[in-house]
Amino acid sequence: xxxxxxxxxxxxxxxxxxxxxxxxxxxxxxxxxxxxxxxxxxxxxxxxxxxxxxxxxxxxxxxxxxxxxxxxxxxxxxxxxxxxxxxxxxxxxxxxxxxxxxxxxxxxxxxxxxxxxxxxxxxxxxxxxxxxxxxxxxxxxxxxxxxxxxxxxxxxxxxxxxxxxxxxxxxxxxxxxxxxxxxxxxxxxxxxxxxxxxxxxxxxxxxxxxxxxxxxxxxxxxxxxxxxxxxxxxxxxxxxxxxxxxxxxxxxxxxxxxxxxxxxxxxxxxxxxxxxxxxxxxxxxxxxxxxxxxxxxxxxxxxxxxxxxxxxxxxxxxxxxxxxxxxxxxxxxxxxxxxxxxxxxxxxxxxxxxxxxxxxxxxxxxxxxxxxxxxxxxxxxxxxxxxxxxxxxxxxxxxxxxxxxxxxxx
Numbered sequence: 041x042x043x044x045x046x047x048x049x050x051x052x053x054x055x056x057x058x059x060x061x062x063x064x065x066x067x068x069x070x071x072x073x074x075x076x077x078x079x080x081x082x083x084x085x086x087x088x089x090x091x092x093x094x095x096x097x098x099x100x101x102x103x104x105x106x107x108x109x110x111x112x113x114x115x116x117x118x119x120x121x122x123x124x125x126x127x128x129x130x131x132x133x134x135x136x137x138x139x140x141x142x143x144x145x146x147x148x149x150x151x152x153x154x155x156x157x158x159x160x161x162x163x164x165x166x167x168x169x170x171x172x173x174x175x176x177x178x179x180x181x182x183x184x185x186x187x188x189x190x191x192x193x194x195x196x197x198x199x200x201x202x203x204x205x206x207x208x209x210x211x212x213x214x215x216x217x218x219x220x221x222x223x224x225x226x227x228x229x230x231x232x233x234x235x236x237x238x239x240x241x242x243x244x245x246x247x248x249x250x251x252x253x254x255x256x257x258x259x260x261x262x263x264x265x266x267x268x269x270x271x272x273x274x275x276x277x278x279x280x281x282x283x284x285x286x287x288x289x290x291x292x293x294x295x296x297x298x299x300x301x302x303x304x305x306x307x308x309x310x311x312x313x314x315x316x317x318x319x320x321x322x323x324x325x326x327x328x329x330x331x332x333x334x335x336x337x338x339x340x341x342x343x344x345x346x347x348x349x350x351x352x353x354x355x356x357x358x359x360x361x362x363x364x365x366x367x368x369x370x371x372x373x374x375x376x377x378x379x380x381x382x383x384x385x386x387x388x389x390x391x392x393x394x395x396x397x398x399x400x401x402x403x404x405x406x407x408x409x410x411x412x413x414x415x416x417x418x419x420x421x422x423x424x425x426x427x428x429x430x431x432x433x434x435x436x437x438x439x440x441x442x443x444x445x446x447x448x449x450x
Contacts, residue, residue, distance in 0.1 A: 051198040052407060054191050059400030061175070061188035062195075068172035069247070070393035073378055073386055075165045076331075085142045085152035090122040094302070095145040097295040098312055101128050104148035105141045112139060119310040121330055125151055173254075186255030193248050196241060203238050226409050233402035236395050243392035250376040268365035279321040279340040279349040279356070287344035289315065294322060297341060301326050315343045328359060332379055334371040335359055 041049075080086060098117050105114065105128040112130040119126050126145035131138045136158025142151045156163065167176075175181035205212045216238070219231040253260045264273035294312065301324055302310065308330040313323035321340045329335040337358045340349040352361050354369040362370065374380040378389025 047198050047201050051195060051202060054198075055195055055400065055403050056407065058188050058191040058195070059404060061184060062192050063397050063400045064175060065172060065185060065188065066393050066397035066399075068168045069377075070390055070397060071168050072165065072172060073390045073393065075168075079165070083152075086125055087123055088125050088144050088146070088151070091146045093146060095119055095126065096148050098298050099291050099295050101126055101143055101145070101148055102291070104143065104150065108141055108150065108153055109139070113316065114314055115316060116314060117312040119145060119307075119312075121308055124309075182255070186252070189248050189251055189255065193245065193252075196245050196248065199237055200241055203234055226406075229402050229405050229409075233399060233406055237399055240392040240395045243388060244396050247376055247378075247389065247392065250372050253372050253376075264365055264369060267368045268363070271365065273369075274353075276351070276353050276356070279342075280319045281315065281321050281343045282345065283318050285344050289343045293343075293346050297322070297324060297339075297346065301337075301339070321349065331382055332374050334367070334374045334380065336370075 101117060102114055109128070109130060114128050115131045116129045117126065118129065124145075125142045128141045128143060129139065138154075138156045140154040140156075142154070143149060144151060156166070170176055173182060173185065175184055177184070203216060205216045217235065219235050220227055223231070249263070253263060261273045265271065294314075298310070298312065301307070306328060307326045309327040311323075311325040311327070313325075315322055320343065322343050324339040324341070326337040326339070327333070327335070328337065338356050340356060341347065342349070349356065351357060352363070352366065354362075354366045357366075359367070359370070371380055378386045
């Protein structure tokens, strides 16, 4: 068996085996690309009337949220842009519950309360995200997703090998780059699989490779090793507060750090992680570009002394001070969802994911059409009936030709 046949065989059977997984991951990813934009249409509580004054301090928002928090402890606070609501959040990962209190950042007025439990899938995009990450099957589904994406990378590479024209002449180039919309259903379907697949190859490869970072640690470390030119992704310890000091945590210290960061940086948003344990540090993420996560300054402070933890890594330090591999790693999520350059790249990711969802369907139809055609073409051999024809003797040819000439012309 030649390499070409092996490649075609792998593309066929790996495609048939992983088709359903690829379809679900692609269509859910396609829907999730514009999650924030779609939410803005039916969740008006995410927005407020912008005012020409600074936001209230974190402790002021927490104090106003206490009646709704009850016995729950706030775990984080999120500030958006001038026209966006702030949120005080309480998340319990073990119980799978969350409470998000939307507030006016200028007045601390509570706009909306969103409660979620582990069994609750009422939120459409939460349901979509669960399907994208786990196939709605928990940890087992997450493992299946990882294998499916690995297979999809092989399918992309084998597909581009099959697409590659034998000769770069005009007629073959047209078949490789153009869809013949005037052709039969089978021809159009084949072109949609072959030609459309080629045009989104690089985008889908990028989405797949960035997605694998969340599935496999070995792959994540290997990718960092490649992008850094041979440097290892070190397991940096989580910043911990010094519990041996006699100091007591003062919530007002969070306000001081917030005020300093809000005035010294061009922030388009800020996310504050509050300490849940005695050893936890206080985390600040200052977003520098709206709609993205990668371009941000990340800080950690001791909750007792307010001392800033030094260092720079994918998860800590200022963006401008980060190394190139660390910046690439910070971009991973935005590259995966298409938000790295705003709306244009989101549209590209949306269309590529939509075509990706169609590839298992068009590929199956190509295979089924060929198989059905072969079976349909096989007919039992039937002996033809012998038909006896009257033989004209040579001496009668003259009579026949003379009679034909005498017939009137119509």
